[in-house]
Amino acid sequence: MKDLLIGVDIGGTTIKHGIITKEGTLIDKWEIDTDITNHGENVPYDIWNSIKTRLTDLQIGYDRLIGIGVGAPGFIDPISGVVAIAVNIGWHDFNLKEILENLSNLPVYIDNDANIAALGENWKGSGQLVSNMLAVTLGTGVGGGIIANGQILTGTNGTGAEIGHMTVIPENGYHCNCGRTGCLETIASATGFVRVAKQWIEEGKADSLKVRLQEQGNLSTKDIFEIARSGDESTNQLIEYILDHLGLALANLAVTLNPAKIVIGGGVSKAGEQLSKPLQKSFDKYALPRAKEACEIVIADLGNDAGIFGGAFLALQKS
Structure with missing residues (x-):
C-alpha cells in the first residue's frame, strides 16, 4: 500500500x-x-x-x-x-x-x-489549511509563498511570490543582490535589520546599538530585539521604522490576494510578539478595511x- x-x-x-x-x-x-x-x-x-x-x-x-x-x-x-x-x-x-x-x-x-x-x-502549521494564504519568510532575504484557492501560485515563469523584490523605497534605497535598489529584503530581512541599524549608528541615532557593536565587533537581529526588549527607545523606533515598510507591503499584497492568513516565518520571526505587534499595527494602518477584516497575521509553527x-x-x- x-x-x-x-x-x-x-x-x-x-x-x-x-x-x-x-x-x-x-x-x-x-x-x-x-x-x-x-x-x-x-x-x-x-x-x-x-x-x-x-x-x-x-x-x-x-x-x-x-x-x-x-x-x-x-x-x-x-x-x-x-x-x-x-x-x-x-x-x-x-x-x-x-x-x-x-x-x-x-x-x-x-x-x-x-x-x-x-x-x-x-x-501542518499555523495556516490550518485555509484556501488563501500568504507566507512570508524573514531570513537572509525575504521570501514569499502564495496559496490561492488551495494551490501554490507560481506565475508564468516561476517568479510569482518573489515579494522580497517588491520596491518599497523608490529613491535612495539600499542596493539589492538582484541588481536593483530599494527592495523589501534590503530592509526587512535579517541582514536588512542590521543594515538599517548600522546606518542609524552612523547617523548618531542608536547609541545602545553602537555600544553593542563596539563590544562584540558585530551586530545581529537578535541583538536588536534584545536591546529593544530592555526598553531602549531608539531601538524600538528602529524596529517600528522597518516594520512600517513591511506592513505597507503586506497591506498592498492583502488587497491584491485577499488572504485569510499571513504567516510570518524565518529567523526574524523568533522575535514573536516583538515583531507581530508592531507589524500588525502597521498593517492595520495601511490595509483596506475589508481585506484587513478577513486576514489574520500569525507566526509560523513549523520552523x-x-x-x-x-x-x-x-x-x-x-x-
Whole structure:
C-alpha cells in the first residue's frame, strides 16, 4: 500500500529530508551537507543515496512511496522541474526533476523553497489549511509563498511570490543582490535589520546599538530585539521604522490576494510578539478595511520543518 511521502528541502548549506505519512505524521527526518562543488551536480545523487540508505535502515519498501516533493532555492519552472538559476548551489538550467525521477523511479515534484514552506505551514502549521494564504519568510532575504484557492501560485515563469523584490523605497534605497535598489529584503530581512541599524549608528541615532557593536565587533537581529526588549527607545523606533515598510507591503499584497492568513516565518520571526505587534499595527494602518477584516497575521509553527512537510504535501497534491 502506498502510504508514505518524501519531503526534501534543499538549502545552500544543508539538505533536509523527511518521511511523512499521507495524513501528515512525521516518521523520520534527517539532514545531509549540500555539496556545491562542480556547480552542484552531485546534489540529486546525494539526495537519493541518502533516502535509499534511510529507507533500508527503517526497513521501508519502495512500494510504499507515493512520490518525492522537493523545495529548491532560485527560479524554478514547476512544470518541467528545471531550476533556471540557483546562485547558492551553482545551478543554471539544471533539470533536477528529471535526474531525481531517473534515479528513484518515483514521481518527483519541484517548486521554489519558499512556496514549499508555505504549503507545509498551511498543511501542518499555523495556516490550518485555509484556501488563501500568504507566507512570508524573514531570513537572509525575504521570501514569499502564495496559496490561492488551495494551490501554490507560481506565475508564468516561476517568479510569482518573489515579494522580497517588491520596491518599497523608490529613491535612495539600499542596493539589492538582484541588481536593483530599494527592495523589501534590503530592509526587512535579517541582514536588512542590521543594515538599517548600522546606518542609524552612523547617523548618531542608536547609541545602545553602537555600544553593542563596539563590544562584540558585530551586530545581529537578535541583538536588536534584545536591546529593544530592555526598553531602549531608539531601538524600538528602529524596529517600528522597518516594520512600517513591511506592513505597507503586506497591506498592498492583502488587497491584491485577499488572504485569510499571513504567516510570518524565518529567523526574524523568533522575535514573536516583538515583531507581530508592531507589524500588525502597521498593517492595520495601511490595509483596506475589508481585506484587513478577513486576514489574520500569525507566526509560523513549523520552523525548519516547514520545507519537508511542504515537499510531502506537494507530492500528495500532485499524485
